[in-house]
Amino acid sequence: MAVRPAEIAVARLPRARPGAWPVLARFARKKPLGAAGGVLMVVMVLTAVFADLLQSHDPIATNAAYTLGQPNAEHWLGTDHLGRDIYSRIVHGARVSLIVGLASTLLGSVLGGLVGLLSGYIGGTTDLVAQRVLDILQGLPLLVLALVMSAALGPAIHNVVIAISIPIIPRAARVIRSSVLSIREMQYVEAARALGVRHLRIAFRHVLPNTVGPFIVLCTAQLGSAILVEATLSFLGLGVPEPYPSWGRMLSVSAAEYAQKAPHLVLFPGIAISLAVFGSNLLGDALRDVLDPRLRGA
Amino acid sequence: MKTYLAQRLTIAVLTLLGMSMVIFALLRLAPGDIVDILFSTAGYVSPSEKQAIMKELGIDRPYWVQYLDWLRQIGTGDLGKSYRYDVPAWQIVRPLLPVTLELAALSMVFAVLFGVPTGVVSAVRQDSTLDYVLRVFSLAGLSMPAFWLGMVIILGLVTWFRWIPPLTYVSPMEDLKLHAVQFLLPALAVGYRSSALIMRITRSSLLEVLREDYIRTARAKGQSGRVVVWRHALKNAMLPVVTVIGIEFAFLIGGLVVTETVFNLPGVARFLVQAILWRDYPIVQNLVMFIAIVVILSNLLVDMLYGVLDPRVRYGG
Numbered sequence: 001m002a003v004r005p006a007e008i009a010v011a012r013l014p015r016a017r018p019g020a021w022p023v024l025a026r027f028a029r030k031k032p033l034g035a036a037g038g039v040l041m042v043v044m045v046l047t048a049v050f051a052d053l054l055q056s057h058d059p060i061a062t063n064a065a066y067t068l069g070q071p072n073a074e075h076w077l078g079t080d081h082l083g084r085d086i087y088s089r090i091v092h093g094a095r096v097s098l099i100v101g102l103a104s105t106l107l108g109s110v111l112g113g114l115v116g117l118l119s120g121y122i123g124g125t126t127d128l129v130a131q132r133v134l135d136i137l138q139g140l141p142l143l144v145l146a147l148v149m150s151a152a153l154g155p156a157i158h159n160v161v162i163a164i165s166i167p168i169i170p171r172a173a174r175v176i177r178s179s180v181l182s183i184r185e186m187q188y189v190e191a192a193r194a195l196g197v198r199h200l201r202i203a204f205r206h207v208l209p210n211t212v213g214p215f216i217v218l219c220t221a222q223l224g225s226a227i228l229v230e231a232t233l234s235f236l237g238l239g240v241p242e243p244y245p246s247w248g249r250m251l252s253v254s255a256a257e258y259a260q261k262a263p264h265l266v267l268f269p270g271i272a273i274s275l276a277v278f279g280s281n282l283l284g285d286a287l288r289d290v291l292d293p294r295l296r297g298a
Numbered sequence: 299m300k301t302y303l304a305q306r307l308t309i310a311v312l313t314l315l316g317m318s319m320v321i322f323a324l325l326r327l328a329p330g331d332i333v334d335i336l337f338s339t340a341g342y343v344s345p346s347e348k349q350a351i352m353k354e355l356g357i358d359r360p361y362w363v364q365y366l367d368w369l370r371q372i373g374t375g376d377l378g379k380s381y382r383y384d385v386p387a388w389q390i391v392r393p394l395l396p397v398t399l400e401l402a403a404l405s406m407v408f409a410v411l412f413g414v415p416t417g418v419v420s421a422v423r424q425d426s427t428l429d430y431v432l433r434v435f436s437l438a439g440l441s442m443p444a445f446w447l448g449m450v451i452i453l454g455l456v457t458w459f460r461w462i463p464p465l466t467y468v469s470p471m472e473d474l475k476l477h478a479v480q481f482l483l484p485a486l487a488v489g490y491r492s493s494a495l496i497m498r499i500t501r502s503s504l505l506e507v508l509r510e511d512y513i514r515t516a517r518a519k520g521q522s523g524r525v526v527v528w529r530h531a532l533k534n535a536m537l538p539v540v541t542v543i544g545i546e547f548a549f550l551i552g553g554l555v556v557t558e559t560v561f562n563l564p565g566v567a568r569f570l571v572q573a574i575l576w577r578d579y580p581i582v583q584n585l586v587m588f589i590a591i592v593v594i595l596s597n598l599l600v601d602m603l604y605g606v607l608d609p610r611v612r613y614g615g
Contacts, residue, residue, distance in 0.1 A: 033434065132309070136316035139593050141552030144570075144586060151574045152327040224441065231443050232556055236571055251446060263453055270446035278441035285437070 027290070034286020040279025048095040057085035059092040060243045068262040078264040080250070081257070086264065089245035090272050096246045097276060100161055101227040108165035108226075109219050112172025117211070119173065120180030121203045127177075134170040142167040146229050147238060155241045164229050168222050172215075179214045183207050213291040220284035224277040231273045247273045306601065310594045317590045318372070321583050322365050357579075368583065378580035382573075387580050391566060397467070398558070398565035401488070402550045404481055408489035409496055410543060416493075417500025417539075422527055424505060432497070439494035445556035448487040452560075455483075467564050484561040488553050492546045499542045504535040537608055544600030551589050 028035035047054060056076065063083030071078040077086040119130035137145070149163035183189065184207060192202050233239035234248030242249070250269040259266050352358040356367070371378050377387040413436075420432045455461050470477040507513065508531050516526045551567055558568035566585060573581040 033430070132313065133316070135309075135313045136320060139313060139317055139590050140586065141549045141589065141593070143552035143555060144589055147555065147571065147574060148321070148324050148582070148586060152324045228441075228443055232445065235443070235445055235556060236559070238574075248443075251443075251449070259449065259453055260456060263457065266446070266449050266453060270443065270450065273446065274438070274442045278438060281437050281441055 027286070031286035031289065033282050034289075037279045037282025037284075037286065040275060041283055044094055044098060044276050044279065047091055048098045051091045051095050054091045055085075055088040057088045059084065059088040059245045061085075068258055068265070070262070071264055077268045078262065080262075080265055086250075086268055089250060090247070090268060092245045093247040093250065093269065093272065094276070096157075096240055096244050097227050097230060097273070100157065100164065100230045100240065101223050101276075104161045104164035104230075105168060105219055105222045105226045107161060108168025109172040109215065109222060111165070112169035112174075113176045113211070113215060115169065116173035116176030117180055117203055117208060120177035121184055121199070121207060130173070134173050137167065138170040138174075140167070142225065143229060143232060146233060147236070150233055150238045155238060157240050157244065160230060160233060160239050163233070164226050168226070171222065172218055175214050175218050176211050179211045180207055183210050217284060217288045217291055220280055220287055224280040224284065227273065227277050227280070303602075306598060310598060314587075314590060314594060318369065318583075318587060319365070321586050321590075322361075322368065325577075325579055325583060326361060372584075372587065377584045380578055380581050382576050382578045382581075387584055390581070391569070391585065394564055394566045394569055397563055398551070398554055398567055401481060401485055401554060401558070401563065401565060402547065404485035405489035405492060405550055405553075406543070406547050408485055409492035409546070412489070413493035413496030414500050414539065417497040418504060418527060418532065420497065421501045421504035421508065422523075433501075436494035436497045439490040442490075443556075444487050444491055444553050445560045447490065448484055448557055448560040451483055451487060466562065480561070480563070484557045484563065488550060488557050491553060492550060495542055495546055496539060500535065500539050503538045504531055507531045507535040510534075534608070537604065540603055540607065541600055544596045544603075545593075547596055549593075551592070 027038075061084065063079065065083065066075070066079055067081055067083045069075055069079040069083070071086075075085050075087065077090065079085055080089070115130055115134070119127045145167045146163045149166055150160055153159035153163060189202060189206055192206050197206070230239055230246070231248030231251070234246040235252040237249075237252060239248055240246040247269045251266065349358070356364065359367075368378070377391070379385065380387050380390055383390060416432050416436070420429045423429050464476055464480055468476045468480055504527075508527075513526060513531055516530050517523075521530075554565060554567035555571055557563075558565040559571065570582065570585050573585065
């Protein structure tokens with residue numbers, strides 16, 4: 001009697017999938033630093049989302065009567081040279097930092113990931129050409145490239161995103177490519193090919209999902225440097241334009257002139273930048289250890 | 299070895315050529331040119347006068363002619379003329395170069411002197427409290443903007459020591475001590491970041507090497523822990539570290555852009571920002587090209603160093 005495919009099919013077992021909380025708890029126990037970074041990032045996201053509720057004053061309203069005010073009960077972190085409330089500006093600055101950071105990281109990583117996937121999967125001349133083009137992009141320091149880009153494109157929030165994302169492309173492409181190179185040699189890919197699955201489908205359906213680990217690691221690591229570059233560009237006056245309260249711009253306006261009279265102008269925005277980048281770096285490190293042990297130390 | 303070198307040099311030249319195109323194209327994307335900016339300060343200028351100036355600067359010609367002209371200039375070592383200052387670009391850049399190079403070198407020395415030993419300690423005492431402290435400290439270095447750290451250092455000195463750093467550049471001929479102080483602080487601010495990278499790579503690379511068989515053999519022979527780590531293990535762990543040092547040295551220049559601004563040092567990096575804002579093409583494209591050449595050369599140098607550090611690496615095989 002012929003065996004029908006249905007009879008040899010393995011019974012579907014209910015998947016033993018731990019809930020989200022136990023996984024998080026385990027992560028926190030094994031990687032306390034990474035968990036701390038995760039908490040920092042969550043705080044930042046919540047701050048950005050609820051900035052309108054968290055603000056104590058209008059972040060762009062000036063107050064000529066109270067300029068360069070010291071921190072007090074009314075203005076928790078003091079006021080700047082135009083009498084604007086520093087605390088409210090920092091809260092809203094989280095929005096700008098996060099939007100620019102996330103958007104540029106995603107844009108750069110997705111574009112770079114696509115290049116890496118295709119160049120790694122196709123190989124041959126395509127790969128060679130893609131690698132040389134990436135060399136060209138990678139040969140310039142991130143900041144210098146972003147600097148020239150943002151000057152070329154003009155100061156606007158979407159231009160800043162583009163300027164920061166371009167230097168991320170080659171890094172993302174390298175990471176994804178190297179992981180594609182090893183995945184494409186695996187037997188299940190060979191099996192798919194033997195079944196006659198088309199190349200494009202193999203690349204996107206069979207290879208791509210397995211690069212998710214390195215991709216997440218890459219994104220978390222790049223997020224920190226994207227936030228840092230945004231702050232630097234804004235500091236130099238090439239970043240996010242007024243009236244958006246950007247952390248980097250807060251430092252540039254206040255910096256030299258008022259630093260002595262009102263050190264809080266320099267301290268608080270810088271602490272905000274450092275904490276945000278620190279959080280994403282901590283989280284990125286821990287995620288790398290968990291998701292992609294091969295990349296350790298990269 | 300020779301064919302390998304020739305191959306690498308060819309690729310390097312091709313990469314640089316590609317970079318020159320990217321740089322050239324990027325700068326032409328920018329809205330407004332030097333003539334607009336020069337005249338926005340002067341008020342109304344007749345179109346014919348504007349045309350004359352564009353002709354004089356050579357920016358009325360088609361882009362490809364300008365590009366080829368630039369390549370020819372680079373080939374002959376002529377850096378062109380600054381639009382803004384109307385003098386040869388080299389004349390402006392030359393006095394600025396030593397400042398940036400000195401700062402970059404000092405930062406790198408600091409980064410290596412601090413990064414390598416802490417990385418070693420962190421690896422040897424893996425997962426100890428000291429390891430955690432050092433790792434957090436180095437990650438903090440990667441998280442703070444160098445320009446902000448510079449500001450805080452200056453602010454701290456002013457507040458607690460009532461000492462104001464010189465706000466104008468002091469040459470070493472004038473006052474060596476003041477000059478040293480002036481450079482040490484920014485070098486510290488910039489070097490902290492690089493030292494963090496070096497520390498992390500030293501740690502992870504050493505951890506890997508320490509697990510190898512020959513280390514166990516050395517230990518079994520009764521060699522002291524210190525000799526094993528510093529002489530046997532570190533030698534092999536240095537390969538990735540050297541790579542990072544090489545890359546980081548070139549990339550320091552990026553960090554210097556803001557640090558020179560904060561510390562008021564008349565270096566190339568600070569000047570680059572001003573030149574970008576002024577659309578001073580000859581200056582910007584040559585400076586960025588110069589940075590690109592430094593990056594490519596240091597990559598090449600690092601690859602060559604591999605063979606010296608690790609005899610197992612053979613070229614062209």
